Amino acid sequence: QVQLVESGGGVVQPGRSLRLSCAASGFTFSSYGMHWVRQAPGKGLEWVAVIWFDGSNKYYADSVKGRFTISRDNSKNTLYLQMNSLRTEDTAVYYCAKEGNDVLTGLNTGFDYWGQGTLVTVSS
Amino acid sequence: SYELTQPPSVSVSPGQTASITCSGDKLGDKYTYWYQQKPGQSPVLVIYQDTNRPSGIPERFSGSNSGNTATLTISGTQAMDETDYYCQAWDSSSVVFGGGTKLTVL
Numbered sequence: 384q385v386q387l388v389e390s391g392g393g394v395v396q397p398g399r400s401l402r403l404s405c406a407a408s409g410f411t412f413s414s415y416g417m418h419w420v421r422q423a424p425g426k427g428l429e430w431v432a433v434i435w436f437d438g439s440n441k442y443y444a445d446s447v448k449g450r451f452t453i454s455r456d457n458s459k460n461t462l463y464l465q466m467n468s469l470r471t472e473d474t475a476v477y478y479c480a481k482e483g484n485d486v487l488t489g490l491n492t493g494f495d496y497w498g499q500g501t502l503v504t505v506s507s
Numbered sequence: 508s509y510e511l512t513q514p515p516s517v518s519v520s521p522g523q524t525a526s527i528t529c530s531g532d533k534l535g536d537k538y539t540y541w542y543q544q545k546p547g548q549s550p551v552l553v554i555y556q557d558t559n560r561p562s563g564i565p566e567r568f569s570g571s572n573s574g575n576t577a578t579l580t581i582s583g584t585q586a587m588d589e590t591d592y593y594c595q596a597w598d599s600s601s602v603v604f605g606g607g608t609k610l611t612v613l
Contacts, residue, residue, distance in 0.1 A: 418602065428542070428550065428593050430602035442600040445508065478549060491597065493540040493555035500549060 385409040385496045387479050392501030395469055405462040405479030405498055413437070413457035416482035418494065419464045421475035421503075431477070432464065447473075469505045476500040509598035511605035518611045525581040527608045529594030532575060539577035540595040541570060543588075544607075550593065554579060586612050 391403040405417070419431040432443045432453040441453050452465040462479050483495035512530045519525035529539060539557050542550040552561050554570035557577065567582045577596075581588055589612040594605040 420602075420604075427591075427607040428544075428595075428604040430595075430604060433600070433602065440600070444601065483552075483555070490556065491538070492559075492561075493552045493595070494542070494550070495552055495555075495561065497549040497551075 387496055387498035389479055389498045389501040392503045394504045396507050397469060397471055397505055399469055400467045401503060403464040403477055403501060407460045412460040417462045418480045418482060419453060420478045420480055423475040471505050474505045476502050509603050511594055511596060511603050513594060513605040513608045516609045518613060519584045521612055522583055525584045525610055527579040527592050529577045529605050530575055534575050534577055535573045537596045539572045541579045542593045543590060545590045584612055588612060
């Protein structure tokens, strides 16, 4: 079965860095786009970044552009999020999510699997 | 930047039909996706490409999208449906979520 397991969260001071990982299993990781989505305490979902199946394209939310970098290692079935210059407003649970697609049409079918999330707390 | 607007809360009586809306400029020209999130849990996809239900999602969940508004409809609402719902769409190469709607079943 599909599993996404995030790790790397913790407490970090403003201005410092942190790298999150998402270990994937149960599907052909190298065939799917992958995303990071975050949720601040008591708030809604906020999309962070996407990386295409082969790593050829990456896109970011304006709120993290220039500070966060999404990457993947298809040989290790692992997704990463490098977070630099962290701010207190980056405090959130960070989820990795798999992008589904219809095998017949190739159309996006939404985020069909999510990890359990990892909490990042930015505080002095 | 593109925005999706949801009502913060919707109330429904058990067994009745709940409708949760999601509004955005020309949203009907895009596909809309809906997620259910229960407290302390990760989101679950309940509708994709406006109207399709993933396997395992009850038939009482349905969706529509036209003009500037997409709607998630829950027929015969049950107590277990009381939780948060989020709409989502793509804008160019970015993903946008609505602010979320808390569904109360009372």
